[in-house]
Amino acid sequence: MTTSKKWHLERLLFLIAGSFSLIGLSIGFFISPWGYALNLLVAVNMILNATIGFCPMAILLKFLGVKSCDYRLTGGN
DSSP states (O other), rough: OOOOOOHHHHHHHHHHHHHHHHHHHHHHHOOOOOGGGHHHHHHHHHHHHHHHHHHHHHHHHHTTTOOOOOOHHHOOO
Protein backbone atom coordinates (compact mmCIF):
# COMPACT_ATOMS: atom_id res chain seq x y z
CA MET A 1 0.00 0.00 0.00
CA THR A 2 1.37 3.35 -0.96
CA THR A 3 1.70 6.11 1.59
CA SER A 4 2.01 8.92 -0.93
CA LYS A 5 -1.09 10.86 -1.92
CA LYS A 6 0.64 12.32 -4.97
CA TRP A 7 -0.16 10.91 -8.39
CA HIS A 8 3.15 10.86 -10.22
CA LEU A 9 3.58 9.91 -13.85
CA GLU A 10 4.62 6.33 -13.15
CA ARG A 11 1.64 5.72 -10.88
CA LEU A 12 -0.77 7.14 -13.45
CA LEU A 13 0.74 4.99 -16.20
CA PHE A 14 0.00 1.82 -14.21
CA LEU A 15 -3.56 3.02 -13.52
CA ILE A 16 -4.22 3.84 -17.17
CA ALA A 17 -2.65 0.59 -18.46
CA GLY A 18 -4.67 -1.49 -16.02
CA SER A 19 -7.87 0.34 -16.87
CA PHE A 20 -7.38 -0.07 -20.62
CA SER A 21 -6.57 -3.74 -20.11
CA LEU A 22 -9.78 -4.33 -18.13
CA ILE A 23 -11.79 -2.39 -20.70
CA GLY A 24 -10.27 -4.53 -23.48
CA LEU A 25 -11.11 -7.72 -21.63
CA SER A 26 -14.67 -6.56 -21.05
CA ILE A 27 -15.17 -5.59 -24.69
CA GLY A 28 -13.61 -8.86 -25.82
CA PHE A 29 -15.80 -10.96 -23.54
CA PHE A 30 -19.13 -9.14 -23.85
CA ILE A 31 -19.12 -7.37 -27.22
CA SER A 32 -16.55 -8.51 -29.76
CA PRO A 33 -13.39 -10.62 -29.80
CA TRP A 34 -11.65 -7.61 -31.37
CA GLY A 35 -11.66 -6.05 -27.90
CA TYR A 36 -8.76 -8.32 -27.01
CA ALA A 37 -6.65 -6.31 -29.46
CA LEU A 38 -6.70 -3.49 -26.91
CA ASN A 39 -4.89 -5.80 -24.46
CA LEU A 40 -2.32 -6.54 -27.13
CA LEU A 41 -1.72 -2.82 -27.66
CA VAL A 42 -1.35 -2.23 -23.92
CA ALA A 43 1.13 -5.11 -23.65
CA VAL A 44 3.21 -3.87 -26.60
CA ASN A 45 3.25 -0.37 -25.12
CA MET A 46 4.41 -1.69 -21.72
CA ILE A 47 7.15 -3.78 -23.36
CA LEU A 48 8.34 -0.76 -25.38
CA ASN A 49 8.38 1.37 -22.25
CA ALA A 50 10.37 -1.22 -20.31
CA THR A 51 12.91 -1.93 -23.04
CA ILE A 52 13.57 1.37 -24.81
CA GLY A 53 11.73 3.92 -22.67
CA PHE A 54 9.20 4.99 -25.32
CA CYS A 55 5.64 5.46 -24.06
CA PRO A 56 3.13 7.64 -25.94
CA MET A 57 0.91 7.98 -22.85
CA ALA A 58 3.88 9.24 -20.81
CA ILE A 59 4.59 11.84 -23.47
CA LEU A 60 0.95 12.97 -23.34
CA LEU A 61 0.89 13.09 -19.54
CA LYS A 62 4.14 15.08 -19.44
CA PHE A 63 2.63 17.51 -21.95
CA LEU A 64 -0.38 17.87 -19.62
CA GLY A 65 1.97 18.77 -16.76
CA VAL A 66 2.16 15.54 -14.74
CA LYS A 67 5.46 15.37 -12.85
CA SER A 68 7.64 12.27 -12.79
CA CYS A 69 8.83 10.82 -9.50
CA ASP A 70 12.56 10.17 -9.48
CA TYR A 71 12.89 7.21 -7.11
CA ARG A 72 16.64 7.61 -6.93
CA LEU A 73 16.21 10.96 -5.16
CA THR A 74 13.27 10.08 -2.90
CA GLY A 75 14.49 6.75 -1.57
CA GLY A 76 11.63 4.75 -3.12
CA ASN A 77 8.70 6.71 -1.67
